[in-house]
Amino acid sequence: MNKQPNLERRLRRAELRGQLRAYLLIAPLFIFVALSFLLPLGSVLLNSFHDPVVPEGLPLTVSALEKWNGPRTQIPPEPVFEALAQDMKAAVASEKISPIATRLNFEESGTRSIFMRAARKVSTQESGPWQPFFENADPAWGQPKVWGIIRNLSSENHTLFFLSALDFQRQSSGEISLQDEGQRIHVTVFMRTVGVALTVTLMCLLLGFPLAYLLAHMQDKQANMLLILVLLPFWTSLLVRTTAWMVMLQKEGVVNSTLQALGLIAEPLALVFNRFGVIVAMTHILLPFTILPMYSVMRQIPPSYVRAARSLGAKPMTAFFRVYLPQCLPGISAGALLVFILSLGYYITPALVGGAADQMISYFVADNIGRSLNWGLASALSAILLGAVLLLYWVYDRLVGVGNVRLG
C-alpha cells in the first residue's frame, strides 16, 4: 500500500516530463514566429501611438512650453522662442531638422515651410531676442496656431493617428473635431472595405452553396473529379487569376468580344477598373474557401433526416429550410467568416482590377507607407484593420476551431 503515493508521484513526473518535451519541441517555432511575425505586428501597434519625433527633436521647446502652460490662444513668451532656437540649432547641426518639419506638416500642411524658414536662418543669429527673429522669418510664428501644433505633438504617446484614421483631428486649439470635408476619406474607405467584403462573402455563399450541395450528393468518385475543378483555381497563383480577369474583362477582352459577337451588346461594357471587376475577381478567388467547408459539413449530414421530414408531411421547401439548412450552418458560417476575414485585407486584386474609387483599406496603408510617408497614420489604419480581423478570428476559433481549417 505504501507504494501508491510513490507511483502517483512518478506518474505525475512522467506526465510533466512529457509536457515539457512537447513545449521544447514547439519552442523553436514559437521563437521564430515571435521574431518574424509577432514582433513586426507589435511594431505596427507601437508606431500607431508612439511618436517621439517632436519630443526628441525639440526637447527644450517641449519643456519650456510645459513650464509656461499658457492658454492656447496666446503665443508663448520669449523663453520658449529661445528654447526653440536652441533646439533648431542642435537639430540643424545633427541634420535631424527635416524629419521634425515633415512630422509637423502631417498635422497641417504648410507647417513644414514655416518651420524650415526659421530653421534655415537660425544659425545666423547668436543670441536673442528671438521672438522678432522668428516672426521675421515667417509671420506665422506670431500666431498661436503653429505653437498649438507643437503642443499637440509634445508627448511621446498620443492618439492623433487614430483620430486621423477615423477622420477626426485635434485642432491647434486642442479641441477634437471632424476633419475638413475634403479630407474625410478614411471612414468612407472603411465602410467601402466592409461593403466589398460583405458583397464578396454573399456572392461566395450564393455560388458556393449549390455547388457544395451537388458535390455532397454525388458519388465519391464523381465528386472527386469535380472537386479538382474547384481546387485547380484554388491552387493557381493569385496574380495569375487576377491577370486572367484583367484579360477577360478588358474592353477588347474575351467577355466583351463574346457578347458583341452574340449581338447582345453594341458597345463594349466597362467591366474592369471598377467595382464590378473587383467583386467578380475577388469572388472567384475566394469561392473555394466557402465551397470546401460547406462540402465537408454537407457530406456528413445523413440523408435520412430530410427523408424523415418529407415522410412526416413536410413540403420540399419546408424540409430544406427547417431540417437541411440548419445542419449546414457550421459549414456556412465557417466559410462565410473565413471569406469575410480574408477579403477585409485584400490589396493586390483591388489594386489591379479596381479603379481609384474601389481601393480598400490595405491600399491606403500601403499608400501612406510608400507615397505619403506618414507611417503613424499607416500604422493606425493597420491597427484598426488588425483589430477587426483578430476579433473575427477569435469568433472563428470559438465557432470552428482553427485546427480544423480545411485545405483542400
Next chain:
Amino acid sequence: MSISNLPLYTTTLQRFRHWLLLIGCGAILFFLVAPVLVVIPLAFNNEPYFHFPIHTYSLRWFHELFTNPVWLSAISNSLVTATLATLLATTLGTLAAVGLNHRNLPGKRLIMAILVSPMIVPVVVLAVGAYFFFSKLGIANSLLGIVLVHAALGMPFVVITVTATLGGFDMNLLRAARSLGASQFFAFRKIMLPLVWPGVLSGALFAFATSFDEVVVVLFLGGAEQTTLPRQMWTGLREQLSPTILAAAFVLIIFAIFLLLTLELLRRRSVALRGIAE
C-alpha cells in the same frame, strides 16, 4: 443521388429543380475554371493581343520569358526564396506539430491560434510591420527578411497538415519502438517520420506555393535585387499588360496542376499508410 438517373417516381417539378441545380452548378464550375483556361491559349498567341480568335500561334513569349535576364533573375529569386522559406517552415513546423500532438497540453488552443494566425492577418499589415521591425535590425532590404516572413506565412500550413496527419498516428508504435530499445530520436526518424511524411510533404508544398505566389511582402521588403516572379508580374500588370506575363501565368498554371496532383497522391498515400478510411 446520381447525376442523371432520377428514380421513376420523381415529379416534373423535382425533375425541373434537379436540372436547374445541374445547370446552375455547371455555370458556377465554368466561372471557376474558365478564367484559368482562357489564359492558356492566349499565352501562345503570336500577336500581342488578348482576345480570340488567335491567328498564328508561337512560342515567342516563352522565349522572351526564358531569355530576358529580368524575368530569369525573377524566376531564380523566387525559387531560392521559396526553397529557403519552405525548409525553415517545414522543419520548425513539423517539430512543433509533434509537440502539439501531446494529448494533454495546457495552452494548446492558444498556441495553435497564434501559430495559425499568419494565415488570416492581412499581408499588408504584416509587410508594414516587418518593414518597421527589420529596418531596426538592418535586414529590411534583404533576401533574409523576405525569407523569414515567407516562412512565417507558410508555417501554419505545415502545422495544420502535420497535426492532422498525426491525429491518426498510433502512439503505441512509438512506445513499442522505445520499449525495444530505440532512442527517442531513432524512434521518431524510423517509425514516426516514415508514416507521417505525406503530411509533412503536403505542408511543405503549401508553404512553397505560398512563398512562390507572395508579392506584398516582397514589395515592402525587397530591394531592386530581390525582384521575384510575382513582383515582376505585378509591375508588368500595373504598367502594361504584356504577353510575357501570360507566358509566366501559363507556367504557374502548370505548376498549380502539378501541385494539385501531387497533393492528391500524397493524401491517398497518407490514408493508405495510416490504414484509415475517410
